[in-house]
Amino acid sequence: MRNMERNRGHIATEQRHPNTTGLDALTTSECVELLAVDHRDAITAVQNASESIAVLVDEVVNRTGRLIYIGCGTSGRLGVLDAAECPPTFQADSGKVIGIIAGGDASLRTSSEAKEDVFEGAHEELNKLELNDQDVVLGITAGGTTPWVHGGLSLAKSKGAFTALLTCAEVPCACDHVIHLDTGPEPLTGSTRLKAGTATKLTLNIITTTYFTKIGKVYGNYMVDLKATNDKLMDRGIRIIEALCNISRDEARALLIDSHKDVKAAIVMHHKSVTREEALDLINDAGGHLTQLL
Structure with missing residues (x-):
């Protein structure tokens, strides 16, 4: 019977690392240090792909639709x-x-490797989303061939x-853009x-952080579109309001409560001397960008 599996030995992520051939003979400390040092390559790879x-x-x-990740x-x-x-x-x-x-979600806890070989496997979930030309779909596959x-x-x-592919391998892809x-x-x-996983996680963090910064979810380096739904976020919200409104912690807390724990609204309420409802209208008119209001 003819073998059906593809030889992927030419792909970089499948090749043997020349500096770790004795991995199993290392002490615990040596193994930990080697793995930590090797991860520096992940940072460099992301920087080179910036x-x-x-x-x-x-x-x-530039599109009004969604960012959709697909991966195995x-x-x-x-x-x-x-x-x-x-x-x-x-x-x-x-x-x-x-x-x-x-x-599906079950694969978050239990691996289902066999699913990745099905070319049409993602179609059902993607069809549910009713994709259009305002959406961006990013396929994520470290080895590039899934x-x-x-x-x-x-x-x-x-x-x-x-369509775009995020991969740690040099592979052909019939998509609009490739991040290698x-x-x-x-x-x-x-x-x-x-x-490869570390570089991928870092890249995804960068993509969404930069995206939401560009659409007004960030002012300076503060996450101003914050809803204070627990003690940690309440504290963070108060400190952001303190800094951006130059008021005391007690004043910032009272303002945050008056804004229904909406940090961005609280900031605009203070700077524009308006009610919460008026602040929300101003924010909406500015497309969410505090830069246009302060």
Whole structure:
């Protein structure tokens, strides 16, 4: 019977790392240090891809639709994680950044590697989203060859969405844009949850942080679109208001409570001497950008 599996030995993430061939013989301290040092390559890879990452962010900013991550295994989990962190960090709508993983939410805890070989595997979930030309779909696959991801990108492209691939391998892709993170071989051969995963997580953090900064969710380096829903966020909100309004902590707390714990509204209420409702109207008129109001 003819073998059906593809030889992926030429892909960098599948190759043997020349500096870690004796990994199993190291002491615990030596192993920890080696793995930590090797992860420096993840930072370098992301820095080298910064212009390519910026192109993707500009596409998301310039479109009115959604940013949709699709991936399998570690790549899929990282996409779901980044999407889940956007609402509490930026008070973003949960439908603005969406993470889809092969096998569904169950795959966040239990691996389902076989799913990634199905080219049409992502189609059902993507069709539910009714993709259009204002959406951006980012396929995430460290090794670059995952059929589930490429199939999803193919469908998204046919629907008019802007499509991109985030990968740590040099591979062909029939999409609109490729972000290549050149992390090289893994210290544990083929284990892309290591520095490839680290570089991927960092890149996703950068994409969404830059995106939400560009659309007014950030003022200076403060996350001003913050809803104080617990003690930690209440404290953070108070300190942001203190700094941006130059008032005491007690005054900032009272202002935050009057704004229904909406930091951005509280700041505008103080600077414009308006009610909460008036502040919200001003914020809306400014497209959410405090820079236009302060």
